[in-house]
Amino acid sequence: MTVEDHKGGLAGEDVARDRxxxxxxxxxxxxxxxxxxxxxxxxxxxxxxxxxxxxAVMALKMLRENKDKFDLxxxxxNMPDMDGFKLLELVGLEMDLPVIMLSAHSDTQLVMxxxxxxxxxxxxxxxxIEELKNIxxxxxxxxxxxxxxxxxxxxxxxxxxxTEDGGRGFISTGNADQDDRLSRKRKEQNEDxxxxxxxxxxxxxxxxxxxxxxxxWSVELHRKFVAAVNQLGLEKAVPKKILDxxxxxxxxxxxxxxxxxxxxxYLKRINSVAAQQASMVAALGGKDSSYLRMGSLDGFxxxxxxxxxxxxxxxxLSSYTPGGMFGRLNSPAxxxxxxxxxxxxxxxxxxxxxxxxxxxxxxxSALLPSNQSASLFQGIPTxxxxxxxxxxxxxxxxxxxxxxxxxxxxxxxxSFSDSRVNVGSSPSLLPGLSSNSLVLQGNPHQAHxxxxxxxxxxxxxxSLTADAFENCSGGSSNFLVHNQSNExxxxxxxxxxxxxxxxxxxxxxxxxxxxxxxxxxSSTSPHIGNxxxxxxSTSAVLAPLxxxxxxxxxxxxxxxxxxxxxxYPSNQNWEEQxxxxxxxxxxxxxxxxxxxxxxxxVNPLSQSLDQNTAICSxxxxxxxxxxxxxGALSIDQNSEVERYALxxxxxxxxxxxxxxxxxxxxxxxxxxxxLDDIMNTLMKREQNQTMLCDGEFASDxxxxxxxx
Amino acid sequence: xxxxxxxxxxVDYTKSLLTEGILDDQFSQLxxxxxxxxxxxxxxVVSLFFEDSEKLLNDITxxxxxxxxxxxxxxxxxxxxxxxxxxVGALRLKNACVAFRSFCEEQSLEGCLRSLQEVKQEYYNVKxxxxxxxxxxxxxxxxxxxxxxTE
Numbered sequence: 097m098t099v100e101d102h103k104g105g106l107a108g109e110d111v112a113r114d115r116x117x118x119x120x121x122x123x124x125x126x127x128x129x130x131x132x133x134x135x136x137x138x139x140x141x142x143x144x145x146x147x148x149x150x151x152a153v154m155a156l157k158m159l160r161e162n163k164d165k166f167d168l169x170x171x172x173x174n175m176p177d178m179d180g181f182k183l184l185e186l187v188g189l190e191m192d193l194p195v196i197m198l199s200a201h202s203d204t205q206l207v208m209x210x211x212x213x214x215x216x217x218x219x220x221x222x223x224x225i226e227e228l229k230n231i232x233x234x235x236x237x238x239x240x241x242x243x244x245x246x247x248x249x250x251x252x253x254x255x256x257x258x259t260e261d262g263g264r265g266f267i268s269t270g271n272a273d274q275d276d277r278l279s280r281k282r283k284e285q286n287e288d289x290x291x292x293x294x295x296x297x298x299x300x301x302x303x304x305x306x307x308x309x310x311x312x313w314s315v316e317l318h319r320k321f322v323a324a325v326n327q328l329g330l331e332k333a334v335p336k337k338i339l340d341x342x343x344x345x346x347x348x349x350x351x352x353x354x355x356x357x358x359x360x361x362y363l364k365r366i367n368s369v370a371a372q373q374a375s376m377v378a379a380l381g382g383k384d385s386s387y388l389r390m391g392s393l394d395g396f397x398x399x400x401x402x403x404x405x406x407x408x409x410x411x412x413l414s415s416y417t418p419g420g421m422f423g424r425l426n427s428p429a430x431x432x433x434x435x436x437x438x439x440x441x442x443x444x445x446x447x448x449x450x451x452x453x454x455x456x457x458x459x460x461s462a463l464l465p466s467n468q469s470a471s472l473f474q475g476i477p478t479x480x481x482x483x484x485x486x487x488x489x490x491x492x493x494x495x496x497x498x499x500x501x502x503x504x505x506x507x508x509x510x511s512f513s514d515s516r517v518n519v520g521s522s523p524s525l526l527p528g529l530s531s532n533s534l535v536l537q538g539n540p541h542q543a544h545x546x547x548x549x550x551x552x553x554x555x556x557x558x559s560l561t562a563d564a565f566e567n568c569s570g571g572s573s574n575f576l577v578h579n580q581s582n583e584x585x586x587x588x589x590x591x592x593x594x595x596x597x598x599x600x601x602x603x604x605x606x607x608x609x610x611x612x613x614x615x616x617x618s619s620t621s622p623h624i625g626n627x628x629x630x631x632x633s634t635s636a637v638l639a640p641l642x643x644x645x646x647x648x649x650x651x652x653x654x655x656x657x658x659x660x661x662x663x664y665p666s667n668q669n670w671e672e673q674x675x676x677x678x679x680x681x682x683x684x685x686x687x688x689x690x691x692x693x694x695x696x697x698v699n700p701l702s703q704s705l706d707q708n709t710a711i712c713s714x715x716x717x718x719x720x721x722x723x724x725x726x727g728a729l730s731i732d733q734n735s736e737v738e739r740y741a742l743x744x745x746x747x748x749x750x751x752x753x754x755x756x757x758x759x760x761x762x763x764x765x766x767x768x769x770x771l772d773d774i775m776n777t778l779m780k781r782e783q784n785q786t787m788l789c790d791g792e793f794a795s796d797x798x799x800x801x802x803x804x
Numbered sequence: 805x806x807x808x809x810x811x812x813x814x815v816d817y818t819k820s821l822l823t824e825g826i827l828d829d830q831f832s833q834l835x836x837x838x839x840x841x842x843x844x845x846x847x848x849v850v851s852l853f854f855e856d857s858e859k860l861l862n863d864i865t866x867x868x869x870x871x872x873x874x875x876x877x878x879x880x881x882x883x884x885x886x887x888x889x890x891x892v893g894a895l896r897l898k899n900a901c902v903a904f905r906s907f908c909e910e911q912s913l914e915g916c917l918r919s920l921q922e923v924k925q926e927y928y929n930v931k932x933x934x935x936x937x938x939x940x941x942x943x944x945x946x947x948x949x950x951x952x953x954t955e
Contacts, residue, residue: 130853130888134834137845141837174883200887222830222891225837 117232118143125155126172138225152178163191167235173199181213188214194234807949814940831893853892860885879908897926
């Protein structure tokens with residue numbers, strides 16, 4: 097045995113590396129001696145270099161004394177001296193090594209726990225050699241992402257030295273997957289810990305290995321961030337300078353660095369999403385109905401409600417042919433609209449929404465009659481092209497929505513239009529969000545979300561336009577909030593990593609509703625960063641973006657939206673309120689996101705708007721806009737995604753805050769592509785989700801038109 | 805007996821164990837793992853298993869013997885026993901553990917005691933069988949042959 101211990105070992109430390117995966121250094125931890133022995137033998141058969149210990153404490157010690165000593169860790173779940181998950185976390189945090197969990201239990205909960213804690217795999221006992229033969233892939237994967245991220249950050253601002261620092265660093269450096277995972281995990285953790293934090297930022301303790309309170313990238317904070325980045329120029333933006341420009345107390349360079357990284361990813365994603373949008377749209381054409389429904393429906397559903405009918409029957413949304421929307425949505429805005437409409441939001445009564453939704457779609461074409469300040473949709477129309485869904489109707493509807501909000505300013509629509517739908521360009525998508533203080537802000541959590549969104553943008557939507565990003569944050573907050581509240585959202589929205597999608601937009605949507613919006617429209621899996629957006633239950637969080645909850649997720653990539661893993665606030669409220677809505681929102685959001693990187697934002701918003709409006713019938717402050725923004729945000733980063741700023745706050749009775757950030761800038765325009773995606777995803781999701789927006793959104797509020 | 809015969813007997817015997825469900829595929833896998841580079845592998849693992857299991861069984865018995873039984877602790881032991889049984893491929897024993905655990909969850913002392921009996925039975929059963937198997941293998945090797953792999 098001893099001989100075997102050294103087999104392929106010392107002599108070939110370097111050699112081992114070269115012969116990777118042979119000679120990979122594995123640390124096995126298991127309190128059961130038999131299993132440990134078995135593991136040891138099997139691993140050796142795979143020609144790895146194995147070290148074993150039956151004590152977790154010992155394992156940690158070994159790992160700590162030399163971080164570079166091992167490539168991979170395999171650990172049992174049940175151990176007497178330390179919980180396997182705890183060990184998993186610590187290893188991930190401190191050493192950033194891939195960890196594989198092992199257990200005799202195949203309980204879903206446990207596996208989930210493993211995943212959320214960052215395990216890169218979960219194996220069941222008795223473990224078979226075939227499975228062990230492939231574990232080296234985790235090492236490669238991590239290495240790849242790590243270096244990719246690192247390079248990026250390093251080049252940009254060598255800020256990531258902070259990665260070494262505890263969690264923060266970790267997040268920054270982690271590879272995308274890990275990052276997300278961790279972020280999510282962190283978010284969850286943080287969420288638990290800091291759910292009450294309303295403030296945007298949490299002081300981040302010195303980067304340490306402990307879990308530090310996360311900085312919540314509220315909409316405002318994100319906005320500042322985006323502004324700073326824009327000022328410096330994306331290429332030149334380095335954390336230090338950004339930090340200086342932002343001039344925010346308590347914010348550390350590491351925070352900014354990691355946020356920047358995510359933002360970049362978001363923007364990138366938006367850009368790529370835009371590219372995909374086209375294809376998506378094409379694809380959507382076929383499935384429009386489904387897509388639109390999904391994403392847009394959510395939003396639309398709300399719209400519907402918003403649509404003056406006050407009670408937009410979310411069902412209407414579903415009727416929207418997502419596909420149609422999508423097709424149209426090409427312009428992200430369109431997407432969202434579609435999504436929204438399809439999501440039934442538009443359905444409000446079927447028609448209103450649709451019309452509104454259409455309007456959304458129309459955004460592209462004509463941004464809803466922006467008159468309505470709230471015409472978020474308007475903004476969207478350009479991008480959104482609310483397709484078919486009755487775009488016409490929608491547009492009109494959207495207008496209606498606007499008024500819905502009692503003068504809330506549903507600027508939503510307007511914002512869209514204003515925002516130059518280029519969503520891509522100006523992240524201002526979220527503006528709406530922020531304006532509403534993202535409704536989210538209302539909710540302490542929202543603030544979080546906002547931040548979360550921002551961070552969420554890491555969804556790969558690197559291209560999150562600053563605005564979008566912001567929006568996202570805002571929206572995300574919405575979304576996130578959604579997430580929070582909507583448990584259901586989580587599924588969808590989570591993916592709404594809105595990162596690209598200004599998902600955050602919508603968060604303001606009913607919290608209840610949107611929460612799930614995870615505008616995570618981020619196509620990738622709209623994991624709307626669980627923004628601890630606690631959107632005050634009221635904030636109906638436009639989360640249309642959040643819709644991405646279900647849908648958004650669909651739009652992977654499309655939504656780039658910051659689907660930050662929104663920490664779904666456990667506000668069930670959201671869910672209850674408008675689970676559907678959220679969906680819609682999410683969808684919309686996602687749709688939006690996907691639609692347009694720029695448009696996307698708009699769309700989502702629009703979608704959400706619709707939904708929101710629908711939902712907001714109550715007078716939501718549809719922060720949908722924000723969602724839209726999100727969508728828009730995802731839109732090209734170049735195109736300043738004007739925040740869709742769905743500014744239209746729909747303050748539904750429930751206080752849905754739909755802020756339709758108008759920042760639709762440019763939203764609609766380019767990004768819509770992503771919106772489409774978003775929408776699609778949303779739509780898909782939407783279908784499942786009942787349009788939240790049942791009329792709740794004071795569709796007026798949805799006037800998210802602003803969303804547009 | 806000559807080698808060929810011994811080998812045949814061994815194969816048959818192993819097969820019967822598998823059929824009866826005393827051992828399962830995992831055991832076969834382990835057997836396959838045992839090769840030139842690691843000749844004593846299987847025996848080693850199994851011996852470890854026996855040792856560990858007996859200790860666990862004692863612990864369980866002791867825990868159930870308490871005034872106030874802590875079912876969680878018992879469950880923990882059983883879980884471990886289950887894990888190791890599965891690892892070596894002692895199927896029936898593993899199943900007995902699974903049943904045992906449900907009684908632990910129910911917190912039924914009587915059920916647990918009964919299960920313990922069953923588990924012990926299964927354990928001794930598999931222990932005997934495997935030891936016989938090893939003896940046969942030794943015989944073959946002693947007679948100059950090599951242990952056939954069970955397919």
